[in-house]
Amino acid sequence: xxxxxxxxxxxxxxxxxxxxxxxxxxxxxxxxxxxxxxxxxxxxxxxxxxxxxxxxxxxxxxxxxxxxxxxxxxxxxxxxxxxxxxxxxxxxxxxxxxxxxxxxxxxxxxxxxxxx
Amino acid sequence: xxxxxxxxxxxxxxxxxxxxxxxxxxxxxxxxxxxxxxxxxxxxxxxxxxxxxxxxxxxxxxxxxxxxxxxxxxxxxxxxxxxxxxxxxxxxxxxxxxxxxxxxxxxxxxxxxxxxxxxxxxxxxxxxxxxxxxxxxxxxxxxxxxxxxxxxxxxxxxxxxxxxxxxxxxxxxxxxxxxxxxxxxxxxxxxxxxxxxxxxxxxxxxxxxxxxxxxxxxxxxxxxxxxxxxxxxxxxxxxxxxxxxxxxxxxxxxxxxxxxxxxxxx
Numbered sequence: 001x002x003x004x005x006x007x008x009x010x011x012x013x014x015x016x017x018x019x020x021x022x023x024x025x026x027x028x029x030x031x032x033x034x035x036x037x038x039x040x041x042x043x044x045x046x047x048x049x050x051x052x053x054x055x056x057x058x059x060x061x062x063x064x065x066x067x068x069x070x071x072x073x074x075x076x077x078x079x080x081x082x083x084x085x086x087x088x089x090x091x092x093x094x095x096x097x098x099x100x101x102x103x104x105x106x107x108x109x110x111x112x113x114x115x116x
Numbered sequence: 117x118x119x120x121x122x123x124x125x126x127x128x129x130x131x132x133x134x135x136x137x138x139x140x141x142x143x144x145x146x147x148x149x150x151x152x153x154x155x156x157x158x159x160x161x162x163x164x165x166x167x168x169x170x171x172x173x174x175x176x177x178x179x180x181x182x183x184x185x186x187x188x189x190x191x192x193x194x195x196x197x198x199x200x201x202x203x204x205x206x207x208x209x210x211x212x213x214x215x216x217x218x219x220x221x222x223x224x225x226x227x228x229x230x231x232x233x234x235x236x237x238x239x240x241x242x243x244x245x246x247x248x249x250x251x252x253x254x255x256x257x258x259x260x261x262x263x264x265x266x267x268x269x270x271x272x273x274x275x276x277x278x279x280x281x282x283x284x285x286x287x288x289x290x291x292x293x294x295x296x297x298x299x300x301x302x303x304x305x306x307x308x309x310x311x312x313x314x315x316x317x318x319x320x321x322x323x324x325x326x327x328x329x330x331x332x333x334x335x336x337x338x339x340x341x342x343x344x345x346x347x348x349x350x351x352x353x354x355x356x357x358x359x360x361x362x363x364x365x366x367x368x369x370x371x372x373x374x375x376x377x378x379x380x381x382x
Contacts, residue, residue, distance in 0.1 A: 057294035059331050064300070090202045094188045101185060101331040108335035112342065 048083045051076065052095065056102035062109040070110040077103040147271040148172070148256035151366040154246055157197045164244040171366045172270045173254050176263075176277075177219060179285045180362075181329040186293040187211050191336075191361060200228035209243070211292050219286075268372045275323060285327070299325055306379050310349070316379035337361050 055076045062070065077099060084095045145152070151171030159166045174183065183189050187208060190196040196208060203210035212219065215226030227243060229236070241250050263282055266273040277283045287293070302321035309316050324333065337358060340346040346358070353360040353370060360370065368375050 053294040057296045060296055060299050060325075060329060062330065063302075090199075090205050090207050093197075093202070094207050097188045097190070098185070101336075104335055105331040108339075112340075 048080060052080055052084075052099065055080070056098065059102055059105050062106055065109070067110055067113050070106055070113070074103060074106050074110065077106065147260075147269070150269045150369075151175070153193050155194060155198065156246075157194050158199060159244055162200070164240060165248050166246040167243040168245045169243070170252075170256075172256065172272070173259065175274065175285070175366070176259070176283045177286060179287045179327045181327065181332060182285075182287055182289055182293065184332055185329050186289060191332075203228035204230050206291075211289060266368060266372075268369045269367075274368075299329075309377060313381060315374075315377040315381050317376045318378045319376075 055073055058065075058073060065073070080099060084092060084099055086092075087095065148170075153169040153171065154166050155169060156166035184191060188196070189208065198208045202208050203213065206214055209227045212224050213227035215223065215229070217224045225239060225242065229239070241248055242253070245252075260270065260272050264273040264276040264280065265271060274283070278285065302325060304318060304320050304322060307317040307319055338346050348358045350370075352358055354364070356364055359376075363370050
């Protein structure tokens with residue numbers, strides 16, 4: 001490899017490094033196992049958990065919601081699903097089941113309201 | 117002589133057939149055995165005895181919802197496929213059994229610790245106890261002697277025990293449970309019995325929602341939200357479906373007919 005070619009490769013390496021750092025601290029890589037504790041990832045984890053808790057803490061009020069409100073909650077569950085599926089094995093198992101219970105109830109109430 | 121031999125062969129054949137189909141009379145569990153669950157997804161493969169879980173001790177302290185909704189335990193034995201690593205990470209049994217949680221003034225022992233040493237087997241045996249001579253920390257008779265008596269199951273009327281304030285099942289676990297609004301209690305309602313002369317069922321929505329929440333029963337166990345929408349028979353229930361999911365193995369058993377069929381016949 002000539003010196004010129006080597007020089008051409010260097011910026012690519014720095015760009016790659018920069019990209020990795022940006023991803024790491026932006027929280028976009030929040031799907032890795034929870035033993036990672038970089039600030040961006042920790043934030044992303046809290047983010048989905050807060051969203052999960054906000055949606056699924058409402059199940060016991062499901063009967064009081066309108067069909068549009070129920071549809072919106074179900075859509076939020078569907079958005080959470082791929083995030084949870086990318087978590088580590090244990091969290092995926094625990095939160096996958098919890099999300100399923102929550103979504104199923106919301107769908108169940110929605111269907112029963114639409115049948116009326 | 118030939119006739120006797122023929123009858124003997126016939127009896128043996130019938131008995132064999134009955135046993136092969138599981139038609140032998142089922143032994144009713146003793147009060148301390150009622151609600152016992154043996155978990156053996158990975159235990160024996162890992163060289164440990166299967167884990168024995170007693171519902172009576174845990175149900176006296178926690179609601180069904182806390183464990184089966186918030187912690188995420190499946191309703192079927194072995195359905196959760198709990199691994200030691202799950203417990204070590206603070207999930208399933210490890211949500212409470214982490215050596216830090218305090219229940220009734222006592223620190224709850226740690227399950228499946230990462231810092232296991234060879235002579236720490238006694239701690240493993242507290243749960244992995246099937247077939248081992250392990251003295252439990254809580255003695256069933258001593259624990260239940262102060263509780264109101266029930267006719268079947270654990271021999272305890274758990275509902276009355278809670279009404280009398282003798283047990284206070286916890287419904288929230290910090291770091292695991294979600295903060296919820298207080299539950300709007302649905303009214304109790306009557307379900308008509310199919311047999312003439314049989315008292316109707318009074319279904320206590322209040323009791324069921326306080327202990328179970330909504331999503332534990334709907335829609336997985338009861339698919340219809342409207343009264344009478346889910347059609348089921350006593351045979352279905354005795355086969356472990358609908359009410360039978362809980363009322364065969366953990367909650368008061370089906371043979372206690374009057375607990376459900378309680379509406380006076382007009």
